[in-house]
Amino acid sequence: MDLSGDAELLAIFREELTSRAEHLVEGARALSKGGVDPKYASELFRDAHTVKGSSRMMGFDALGEAGEVLELVWRSIVDGAQAGAIADLAACLEEAASLLVPTLDTDPIEGTPELQAAIAAVKKPDTVTEPKPTKSLDPPADDPSTPADLGGLLSAVERGLIGTATRVDTNKLYRMINRAAEARLDADALSDAVRALRLTAGNPREIASLAARWESAVEAVDDAVRDLQDRALELVAERFGVITSTFPQFVHYLARRTGKEVHLELTGADVEVDRQILEHLREPLRHLVVNAVDHGIESPAERAEAGKPTTGRIVVRAAASDGQLRISVEDDGRGIDWIAVRNAAIAHEIDPGEAGSDLSGLLFRSGFSTVVEASDLSGDGVGLSLVAELADHVNGGITIESHRGKGTSLLLTLPLSWSFQDLVLLRSEGRVWGIPAAAVVATVPTAGADVRPSKDRMELIYQGKRIPISSFAAAIGAGLPEETKQVVVLATRAGRAAVTVPDVLGRRQVAVKGLGPVLAGAPFLTGAAVLGGGEVVAIVDPNRLADQIRALPIPDGQxxxxxxxxxxxxxxxxxxxxxxxxxxxxxxxxxxxxxxxxxxxxxxxxxxxxxxxxxxxxxxxxxxxxxxxxxxxxxxxxxxxxxxxxxxxxxxxxxxxxxxxxxxxxxxxxxxxxxxxxxxxxxxxxxx
CATH class of the missing domain: 3.40.50.2300 (Response regulator)
Structure with missing residues (x-):
């Protein structure tokens, strides 16, 4: 597919190629000075990977070959397979990267003699080492270079729609300004009530009257602040349909590529979501659609033999409630082969028992796939791991259900806002902790819980299934046991898990803050929030917490x-x-x-x-x-x-x-x- 004749797409491609090439040049210079850590090298690998894919989709074969060679080198650096003349390699990498953009205006097939010579120098045996196979390298969450993304062009179009520049409805803006003025008046009234209270000589009747005025003023300010918050969020919100507008054409393209018949249904296009959440959702959601077409939907012949309509059905739904965005991707295809999942786990040297009775957690591991040979559309074990990374990043949750021969449904729950998130608050070890509400399935009293020991851990029988359980204090590594009265059931990417806690305080919307450099290394914490009374809430990563629960042996006393x-x-x-x-x-x-x-x-x-x-x-x-x-x-x-x-x-x-x-x-x-x-x-x- 040669898209180089489309002026608009060519301009987008040139802009992206320039940015990636500049980054690759900077990386080569850093390499020559010994300043490339694995994380930085992974970013450069992703840049080269994108150059390769998008160049080939645009019809620039010479640039595609150059991108492939650069990708090979940076991957070997990530794997630690490079040794020897690093300075020479860095010089060759810089030369090759600097020639990418100039080659754009030359022969798309052959490129320039200078680029050919630079790539040949990079490929010399004494400068590049073939990387060893790896399961740890994660292709990028923002990598748009696969054919399933039309070489990054769909991504570029969508980034243009939900970029950092924000178009503001002036009517909304003026309503927000007026509401702010009203809030200022409410705050003045509260200040007047406070001053009057200080001047009161202790007359009980006057104090009661002032207290009523004070309470009324506080409620008014609270209402005003909440209203301003909602209006501010509206200004940075965007329709969910922005990232699904290209899906019909995209699915049509995938169906032609795979020889299948697919009908796509989209609902919830008008749901408004924080544009930062939307930007992070774009790529994982596309991978889910690719998986549904490539792995889920059968060929027309297979469907006819199974007694199904020859046209497969994929439904992408979005809905908002209680501050949560719920996105489901459903197909009526072949369903997940759980036996193949278990066998693939063994082939990847992963113990299927680590996931307990729920094998779905294995699907979210980076590099894990049941496909023997990956296609250029999918099968490289990236798609679902991107979804898991997104859920981790924004404190969301994932559940997946699949029935052989009937289809698969994946539900992704995310906060509607990047800044404000709903937490379930609990008390343990004398302080308040928060678990993202999207990950909390239920809370039940310990008195009614069915807890049993298995061979190596305690398990809760919940809805007919065994799930690992421990006290919250033990899971976070606290020392002393404590009396617990509530069980919190969690939905995590590796399946359900549960913790017992002394008390569940309820649900609260909070403004999430980063941990800062001092606490950033805490493995099970993702952020913090401050409650109205000044108490700090530590926000717990439910996936890391569940990993700890699964690893805990049964305490001797239990x-x-x-x-x-x-x-x-x-x-x-x-x-x-x-x-x-x-x-x-x-x-x-x-x-x-x-x-x-x-x-x-x-x-x-x-x-x-x-x-x-x-x-x-x-x-x-x-x-x-x-x-x-x-x-x-x-x-x-x-x-x-x-x-x-x-x-x-x-x-x-x-x-x-x-x-x-x-x-x-x-x-x-x-x-x-x-x-x-x-x-x-x-x-x-x-x-x-």
């Missing part, structure tokens, strides 16, 4: 400790293995005497005891235990007991009686779980 008493070594080992695999701390004893010694030395949460043992049998042990520990849950197991023997056991005080032939993992564990739940007032249930 593992239910069970004493198993049985004269059979095989039975002891079997029961210990079964209970240990479910998160129990198991201690074994060979007979009643050893069992009593263990009960004297340690505190146990339950006792599992055999009926028939040499010496004092299980019934005698239970009688002795009941004299000292009347509330200890006791489960008796037997393979030979008669009805009379069972009666003796019940009279001695056992809480449950199981036959050894029915000693299955599910039955024993669920029985213990029920007994422990009753003992703990049904606040915690421990079962598979």
């Amino acid at each position: 593992r239910p400790r069970v004493l198993v008493v049985d004269d059979s070594r095989g039975v002891r080992q079997l029961v210990a293995a079964v209970l240990g695999s479910q998160g129990y701390d198991v201690v074994v004893a060979r007979n009643a005497e050893e069992g009593l010694e263990q009960l004297e030395a340690k505190v146990f949460d339950a006792l599992v005891v055999d009926f028939a043992m040499p010496g004092p049998d299980g019934v005698e042990l239970v009688k002795a235990v009941r004299r000292r520990l009347p509330a200890l849950p006791v489960v008796m197991v037997s393979g030979v007991a008669t009805a009379a023997d069972q009666s003796r056991a019940w009279e001695a005080g056992v809480d449950a009686y199981l036959d050894k032939s029915d000693l299955r993992q599910g039955l024993l564990v669920s029985t213990l779980a029920s007994l422990l739940a009753l003992r703990n007032g049904s606040s915690v249930e421990v079962r598979p």
Whole structure:
């Protein structure tokens, strides 16, 4: 596709090429002085990557080849694969980058002899090293050079629509000025009330009257400030449709490229969003549409064979409520192959177990893809990672649902404003913390929560699924445990997780501030805010918090400790293995005497005891235990007991009686779980 004849697009391309080339020249000079860190090198790699893609789409093959060579070099520098004559390499890079723009007005296929010579010098074996494969290099969030973006041209057009220059409706501006004047009058009234209060001699009636005036003035000022805030946000807002206006043509182009039939539906074009949020949303949203066309929608033949209409359907929706922007991208395609996701994780040397039972978190990892060979449209593991980065950057949230053969739906929740965001406030460790409201699924009392130990961590059963849970204090690395009354369920890119906290204070809209250089390194904090009373709220990154929750082992004090008493070594080992695999701390004893010694030395949460043992049998042990520990849950197991023997056991005080032939993992564990739940007032249930 040669677009070099379009004067408007050529002007846009020239401007972008000039900017990228200048950056590449500066980078080469910095390299010669040893001043290029990995982050800076990644930016230069992205510049070269963009030059390559946009040049080829415009029909400038010589510039495209130059961009590819520069991309190769900067990628190798990012990977740390470059060694040797760095000074010579830097000089060659500077020369090549400086010749990019002059070549624009020459032969688009061959370029100039000077550029050819410069690129040849860069490609010399003693100046460039082939980079090793990497999974850590993230192609740029602002990289518009893929064919799916028409070589950066769609991006350039949209940046022109939502650039830094802001067109202001003068009527809105004058209304805002008038409201500011009214707010000034309200503030003057408040000042008058304060002065009058100081002059009051203590007359209760006068004080009450002034207090009423004061309260009224405060409410008026508060209303005025909120109104001004809303009006100010309107001035920097832009319609969501600005970034989706090119989507119909874009999807038509993608459909032709992939040989598919696709119908696109767009809703919510008039939703107004902070233009900074919109600018960051542009590229990730386009990648979602590319993925839906390239990976989601089947070919007409496949759809016909599956009994579907030959034309696939993609819906992009935007809606605003409660200060949140909710964007969904849905398709009725083939859905995600979760088996392929698990296999790809293993191929990438990622343990699928890290994501728990929810594999969707793997999809958001940079470089992760189930596609064996990436196309020039997608499959390089970039698209969803860009979405995750956006959600992280603005304290948003992501959820993804997919059903094989029916399609996929991704919901992205973002704040409507860059400056003001909604937080769920909670109290822990004696201070107030904030979690972005977009990431909070629900809050429930701990008294009604179903919490169970797994093999290596605690889990909450929520809506039929197991999700990792820990105390908020433990997740942030605080020292002392604290009493918790609420569970906060979070939606993160790696799946759901939960924390327990002493108190949830409610939801509040705040002005978010950066942490500054002193606290910027805190791994789980993204910003801060000041409440009306001057209290500082630390804003927690829900994704980092969830990572901490998943990594935390079960605290020793939270593992239910069970004493198993049985004269059979095989039975002891079997029961210990079964209970240990479910998160129990198991201690074994060979007979009643050893069992009593263990009960004297340690505190146990339950006792599992055999009926028939040499010496004092299980019934005698239970009688002795009941004299000292009347509330200890006791489960008796037997393979030979008669009805009379069972009666003796019940009279001695056992809480449950199981036959050894029915000693299955599910039955024993669920029985213990029920007994422990009753003992703990049904606040915690421990079962598979």
